[in-house]
Amino acid sequence: MSSQLWQKHNLDTEDLTSGKIPFIIIPNVISESTCASLSEKIFKNYKSVPGPGIKNKLGTSLGSHIYEKSKYFLNSKKSNTFIKNIFSDGYSPLKSMRQIISQTFQKQISTASENKMSYSDCVIRIHNEGDSVHLHRDNCNFEMPDYDVSKYKNQLSAILYLQSPEHGGELTVYDKQWNRYDERSRQPDFGYSFDLVNCISHTSISPTTGSLVILNPNFYHKVESVHGNRPRVSIGFFFAESSKYELSCWT
Numbered sequence: 001m002s003s004q005l006w007q008k009h010n011l012d013t014e015d016l017t018s019g020k021i022p023f024i025i026i027p028n029v030i031s032e033s034t035c036a037s038l039s040e041k042i043f044k045n046y047k048s049v050p051g052p053g054i055k056n057k058l059g060t061s062l063g064s065h066i067y068e069k070s071k072y073f074l075n076s077k078k079s080n081t082f083i084k085n086i087f088s089d090g091y092s093p094l095k096s097m098r099q100i101i102s103q104t105f106q107k108q109i110s111t112a113s114e115n116k117m118s119y120s121d122c123v124i125r126i127h128n129e130g131d132s133v134h135l136h137r138d139n140c141n142f143e144m145p146d147y148d149v150s151k152y153k154n155q156l157s158a159i160l161y162l163q164s165p166e167h168g169g170e171l172t173v174y175d176k177q178w179n180r181y182d183e184r185s186r187q188p189d190f191g192y193s194f195d196l197v198n199c200i201s202h203t204s205i206s207p208t209t210g211s212l213v214i215l216n217p218n219f220y221h222k223v224e225s226v227h228g229n230r231p232r233v234s235i236g237f238f239f240a241e242s243s244k245y246e247l248s249c250w251t
Helices: 013-018 032-043 069-086 093-105 180-185
Strands: 023-026 056-059 108-111 123-127 133-136 153-163 171-177 202-205 212-215 219-223 232-241 246-250
Touching: 013 153, 023 202, 032 123, 032 153, 056 069, 093 108, 093 153, 093 212, 093 232, 093 246, 171 212
Parallel strands: 108 246
Antiparallel strands: 023 212, 056 123, 123 232, 133 219, 153 212, 153 232, 171 202, 171 219, 232 246
């Protein structure tokens, strides 16, 4: 499987959106000391939220509100305010993520909105000992037709690692993209059967502190189990082309 480290002058973003490459890694987006400070703030504010393999998170996600649109936008307003308050007295990692993405894709990026209601800015995920995320893919074009973001082109995912675990927590990406026939292998609770990726080549991305991964989420992927006392902390969002010159992001 081919992938690419970020190089300003020769990265063709169409390789990523077309699926020629599944992801790019942009190292050293923020310093380890800044990541440590941000993680400390997050640990003081997080709470347990039920989810697929994720017991702790901050933020609102469409996946938890597929058929509850009003509730999604209400919760997004609350979580956006809450997360902004966490970073209100200093540096915001969201600003750095957006600047890098805007520079890389040569387009402005902002949080998506619908009927003057803002989508969720991001989700902060905390994976503790034994936490993992099952094999899945992300595609709001197929999953969330009632939301405006489902009409946007070339959906991608951005993940910034704020803290690496002692062991594990790798993002494993398989060299297979989703298609509608795969729905026959859908799991009742979340994700897909591993039979879909049996004997398929894959790449494991270490959750290196300060690194940003931009992933084509139509490729099947999972998060390996975390081991040790130090949690894996990441902040992420989806983004896509909302117009010729603009990107919109959401979670």
